[in-house]
Amino acid sequence: KQEVTQIPAALSVPEGENLVLNCSFTDSAIYNLQWFRQDPGKGLTSLLLIQSSQREQTSGRLNASLDKSSGRSTLYIAASQPGDSATYLCAVLDDKIIFGKGTRLHILP
Amino acid sequence: GAVVSQHPSRVICKSGTSVKIECRSLDFQATTMFWYRQFPKQSLMLMATSNEGSKATYEQGVEKDKFLINHASLTLSTLTVTSAHPEDSSFYICSAKKNTNEKLFFGSGTQLSVL
Helix, strand or coil: CCEEECCCCEEECCCCCEEEEEEEEECCCCEEEEEEEEEECCEEEEEEEEEEEEEEECCCEEEEEEEECCCEEEEECCCCCCCCHHEEEEEEEECCCCCCEEEEEECCC | CCCEEEEEEEECCCCCEEEEEEEECCCCCCCCCEEEECCCCCCCCEEEEEECCCCEEEECCEEEEEEEEEECCCCEEEEEEECCHHCCCCEEEEEEECCCCCCCCCCCCCCEEEC
């Protein structure tokens, strides 16, 4: 049974710092992995999608990596800003979509 | 980018009534749509997967007679919460994708409050 774990559960960092969010999954037989952002009371915004054959994807200040063999993905945020404060979720797709519980990120002004 | 529209964004209803939530893919045909619920500060939980023209596949523990899902066209799926009770109060989100390995696109969610 696929399980997705995100560490840490919560993170507070000063503005301007670079940071890394972690996601691990137990079954490496996935189609893809996706990182999302969720603001309180709102739906999800897709950030990055990594296909199983890819190792990383970049969009602006965000970089996501995927290591299928070790069952890990990281989301790197460069030069963090207060507007980055949100909950970040990763999800893996095998025969269904499994979400992690998310990391609540707070960027301190 | 692809857009998924979900309505209503918020609904308050009395216990015992039924509530319908719509999920539409506005600029693409969604072969598969997914329905999730989320309790405060908890992870999204997949409720069911629906493919156009066929019956939805429900996750273990989700009552199919209570949460009716209809995916009548490639652009519309509906979730009806029948005989709603206060414990059904939650945040419901839909998502859609075009093909198997493609990105998921999410609706903006529906906050259901049952009094």
